[in-house]
Amino acid sequence: MAVTLADVAARAGVSSATVSRVLSGNYPVAGATRSRVLRAVDELEYVVNGPASSLAAASSDLLGILVNDIADPFFGIIAGAVQGELEGRTDGPGPRKLAVVCNTGGSPERELTYLTLLQRQRAAAIVLTGGAVEDPQHSAALTTRLRRLAAGGTRIVLCGRPPLDEPAAATGTGARQPGPPPSGPELSGPPPSGPVSSAKPRSAAGDRGPLSAAHDGTRGGVLTVAFDNYGGARELTEHLLALGHRHIGYVAGPAERTTTRHRLEGHRAALAAHGGVTADRAEQLTVHGGGYDRSCGYQGARELLRRAPGTTAVLAANDTVALGVCAALREMGLRVPQDVSVAGFDDLPFSVDTSPALTTVRLPLQEAGARAGQLALGTLAPPPSGIVTVRHELRLRASTAPPRTGG
Amino acid sequence: MAVTLADVAARAGVSSATVSRVLSGNYPVAGATRSRVLRAVDELEYVVNGPASSLAAASSDLLGILVNDIADPFFGIIAGAVQGELEGRTDGPGPRKLAVVCNTGGSPERELTYLTLLQRQRAAAIVLTGGAVEDPQHSAALTTRLRRLAAGGTRIVLCGRPPLDEPAAATGTGARQPGPPPSGPELSGPPPSGPVSSAKPRSAAGDRGPLSAAHDGTRGGVLTVAFDNYGGARELTEHLLALGHRHIGYVAGPAERTTTRHRLEGHRAALAAHGGVTADRAEQLTVHGGGYDRSCGYQGARELLRRAPGTTAVLAANDTVALGVCAALREMGLRVPQDVSVAGFDDLPFSVDTSPALTTVRLPLQEAGARAGQLALGTLAPPPSGIVTVRHELRLRASTAPPRTGG
DNA sequence: CTGTTAGCGCTTTCAC
DNA sequence: GTGAAAGCGCTAACAG
Numbered sequence: 001m002a003v004t005l006a007d008v009a010a011r012a013g014v015s016s017a018t019v020s021r022v023l024s025g026n027y028p029v030a031g032a033t034r035s036r037v038l039r040a041v042d043e044l045e046y047v048v049n050g051p052a053s054s055l056a057a058a059s060s061d062l063l064g065i066l067v068n069d070i071a072d073p074f075f076g077i078i079a080g081a082v083q084g085e086l087e088g089r090t091d092g093p094g095p096r097k098l099a100v101v102c103n104t105g106g107s108p109e110r111e112l113t114y115l116t117l118l119q120r121q122r123a124a125a126i127v128l129t130g131g132a133v134e135d136p137q138h139s140a141a142l143t144t145r146l147r148r149l150a151a152g153g154t155r156i157v158l159c160g161r162p163p164l165d166e167p168a169a170a171t172g173t174g175a176r177q178p179g180p181p182p183s184g185p186e187l188s189g190p191p192p193s194g195p196v197s198s199a200k201p202r203s204a205a206g207d208r209g210p211l212s213a214a215h216d217g218t219r220g221g222v223l224t225v226a227f228d229n230y231g232g233a234r235e236l237t238e239h240l241l242a243l244g245h246r247h248i249g250y251v252a253g254p255a256e257r258t259t260t261r262h263r264l265e266g267h268r269a270a271l272a273a274h275g276g277v278t279a280d281r282a283e284q285l286t287v288h289g290g291g292y293d294r295s296c297g298y299q300g301a302r303e304l305l306r307r308a309p310g311t312t313a314v315l316a317a318n319d320t321v322a323l324g325v326c327a328a329l330r331e332m333g334l335r336v337p338q339d340v341s342v343a344g345f346d347d348l349p350f351s352v353d354t355s356p357a358l359t360t361v362r363l364p365l366q367e368a369g370a371r372a373g374q375l376a377l378g379t380l381a382p383p384p385s386g387i388v389t390v391r392h393e394l395r396l397r398a399s400t401a402p403p404r405t406g407g
Numbered sequence: 408m409a410v411t412l413a414d415v416a417a418r419a420g421v422s423s424a425t426v427s428r429v430l431s432g433n434y435p436v437a438g439a440t441r442s443r444v445l446r447a448v449d450e451l452e453y454v455v456n457g458p459a460s461s462l463a464a465a466s467s468d469l470l471g472i473l474v475n476d477i478a479d480p481f482f483g484i485i486a487g488a489v490q491g492e493l494e495g496r497t498d499g500p501g502p503r504k505l506a507v508v509c510n511t512g513g514s515p516e517r518e519l520t521y522l523t524l525l526q527r528q529r530a531a532a533i534v535l536t537g538g539a540v541e542d543p544q545h546s547a548a549l550t551t552r553l554r555r556l557a558a559g560g561t562r563i564v565l566c567g568r569p570p571l572d573e574p575a576a577a578t579g580t581g582a583r584q585p586g587p588p589p590s591g592p593e594l595s596g597p598p599p600s601g602p603v604s605s606a607k608p609r610s611a612a613g614d615r616g617p618l619s620a621a622h623d624g625t626r627g628g629v630l631t632v633a634f635d636n637y638g639g640a641r642e643l644t645e646h647l648l649a650l651g652h653r654h655i656g657y658v659a660g661p662a663e664r665t666t667t668r669h670r671l672e673g674h675r676a677a678l679a680a681h682g683g684v685t686a687d688r689a690e691q692l693t694v695h696g697g698g699y700d701r702s703c704g705y706q707g708a709r710e711l712l713r714r715a716p717g718t719t720a721v722l723a724a725n726d727t728v729a730l731g732v733c734a735a736l737r738e739m740g741l742r743v744p745q746d747v748s749v750a751g752f753d754d755l756p757f758s759v760d761t762s763p764a765l766t767t768v769r770l771p772l773q774e775a776g777a778r779a780g781q782l783a784l785g786t787l788a789p790p791p792s793g794i795v796t797v798r799h800e801l802r803l804r805a806s807t808a809p810p811r812t813g814g
Numbered sequence: 815c816t817g818t819t820a821g822c823g824c825t826t827t828c829a830c
Numbered sequence: 831g832t833g834a835a836a837g838c839g840c841t842a843a844c845a846g
Contacts, residue, residue: 083477098524101508327759437832458822465825
């Protein structure tokens with residue numbers, strides 16, 4: 001349990017510095033010496049002491065990945081892709097860096113805790129995946145933390161969540177306590193229909209406008225791989241509208257998550273543009289689930305159909321939720337898509353295999369993860385804006401069809 | 408990026424030793440001093456240097472989790488549960504230890520590589536999840552590695568894979584080069600129907616016998632959380648047999664994986680016990696997929712039905728594969744379960760929501776992960792055998808029914 | 815190309 | 831209860 005560099009050096013008849021150089025490979029060493037060292041390493045079964053080298057080199061080969069739910073393939077796919085980028089570009093037979101996947105469970109506190117843990121380990125980079133929680137206090141804390149980390153040399157990449165706000169340039173001293181928005185509620189349960197409409201003002205603008213107005217290319221060094229949740233949802237709703245649906249329900253995810261908000265706003269925007277559905281009606285047809293799992297879909301659909309039995313189509317927060325929605329509908333004796341159309345979001349692997357196959361919006365999770373990994377490793381040069389947006393794509397399948405009675 | 412213990416000490420007017428003691432909390436320190444230190448820590452936003460403390464303390468707070476496929480919920484659920492155990496029993500507001508989830512992609516080399524990386528970081532414990540690859544050479548290498556690690560104080564836990572063989576006690580000097588079994592092939596593609604029958608001899612006995620015959624309680628310090636893949640598969644086949652099926656196809660996973668072998672053997676055992684199906688016939692009705700994903704199920708089912716059009720039931724390697732099987736059947740115009748029954752394995756969350764709901768064997772993945780985590784942390788006292796077996800359970804749902812013509 | 819020499823920041827005896 | 835000091839094993843100047 002204790003063979004050190006010095007041992008190897010002694011065995012090979014060289015200094016420990018030479019062994020170190022051979023091992024790190026970034027320094028010229030004579031061929032003969034090198035192989036002698038390598039042999040000694042082998043014979044002694046020497047394994048580098050990571051902490052020691054991290055300490056001496058003031059850097060580590062750890063890359064942190066924060067996910068909201070590791071049991072959800074959405075995150076698994078992204079995390080796997082990020083991790084995949086750690087391999088390949090290595091000298092030896094495998095990855096040199098280690099990916100640390102941290103499961104926050106969607107909890108802001110844990111997010112911060114893991115950030116501390118990662119910082120403690122002097123992680124080389126950190127990728128934060130999935131929707132962020134929109135509590136202003138937490139956002140401020142997180143932004144500060146992330147900026148500080150980035151300033152300290154840790155590469156920070158957001159994947160699937162909105163870019164950090166611009167560093168306060170003209171406004172004043174700091175972003176520490178941005179006044180809470182009019183709607184106010186922090187983490188307390190928002191009223192059933194409140195947060196969406198109240199959030200609307202900062203809405204689409206906040207989600208898209210700033211991208212072009214960036215002064216600081218790297219936004220304080222924090223890079224982003226963005227999904228267009230808004231656009232995807234809008235297109236999906238347009239598809240339903242085109243099919244003739246007018247009573248479109250929406251089973252949304254947790255109200256405080258950015259992903260939820262953006263998708264819902266896209267949906268509302270399509271409705272508004274079409275004009276056939278009032279905002280009130282849209283509101284009435286929206287149900288908020290507490291999470292992104294199937295039971296939320298199941299319960300959401302029951303609630304929705306109780307509230308509005310005439311619903312002819314249901315949009316779900318994501319594919320998993322859509323599965324729950326389908327289950328509930330079936331149980332109520334409603335056929336998909338003959339009686340009610342259903343659509344998901346994400347296009348997880350199972351979605352093509354459900355019965356009926358799920359209409360959804362495909363998010364290139366694999367690609368997004370890979371890009372995030374590249375940005376984190378510095379393999380991919382970040383664009384001037386600091387934001388890489390990946391493309392989504394409508395996947396029209398069997399779960400959506402024209403309504404029975406034409407609307 | 409560089410506030411150190413000394414800085415905090417200076418600020419608090421104490422020595423760095425005192426600060427260290429306050430922070431680690433395992434040493435008496437005067438209340439006044441402690442709070443003074445804590446305040447300084449806060450004011451300076453001090454974050455411990457993990458590598459430095461790991462080096463000095465010769466230990467780290469990293470826990471490694473090796474998974475075959477991080478995008479597969481099977482592993483995500485287990486990993487999440489392991490990680491969950493890291494929380495709770497802490498002083499501060501969150502986990503003190505960090506879980507490092509490593510995605511091996513099922514590759515033996517990468518498994519070894521990650522083990523090295525983890526060893527390099529001086530991980531406190533390592534949990535290896537999911538089926539192992541049965542190449543004798545790799546097994547030997549892995550076993551040696553694991554034993555060495557365990558001997559060096561790293562806690563090793565196997566979750567969902569068979570226990571390590573007993574350390575060679577009477578046989579000789581070491582387990583370094585156990586003679587390759589009669590069937591011989593190492594990593595080369597095995598013949599379509601070969602490995603299973605050739606593996607049969609070491610079969611059920613190897614899977615169950617040794618458990619009771621253990622002399623070394625901890626098997627060289629390597630603990631195991633075991634699934635009864637064999638028993639689950641056997642019960643599932645018995646269920647189908649009882650329903651009246653006689654032409655039962657099996658779409659298996661990768662041939663070289665222990666999970667595949669055990670499940671297949673359980674299936675074969677039920678068939679043999681029942682007597683109505685010859686071994687040849689069973690062989691003919693077995694198709695091997697290259698992985699555990701839906702496309703393997705899809706292609707496997709097509710192959711199977713081509714080979715044996717009279718098949719009335721299909722058992723899949725797992726739920727995900729079963730999804731692909733269902734898709735293929737539907738595409739061929741066969742209804743599930745009226746024309747063909749289908750069953751999976753694992754009972755992943757989506758399985759209850761497919762249409763029809765999938766008959767399967769529930770594996771308590773969450774519980775298994777939690778147990779593995781506890782063993783890894785030393786929170787749970789290992790049983791004398793070193794092996795914790797978790798219970799499985801048949802989940803009979805709508806995808807299985809009696810065959811059309813009674814057999 | 816290789817050896818020498820300082821630390822990296824923390825933990826931990828050992829005194830006081 | 832607290833401080834002083836000696837490393838933990840490695841890297842990175844700096845000489846040669």
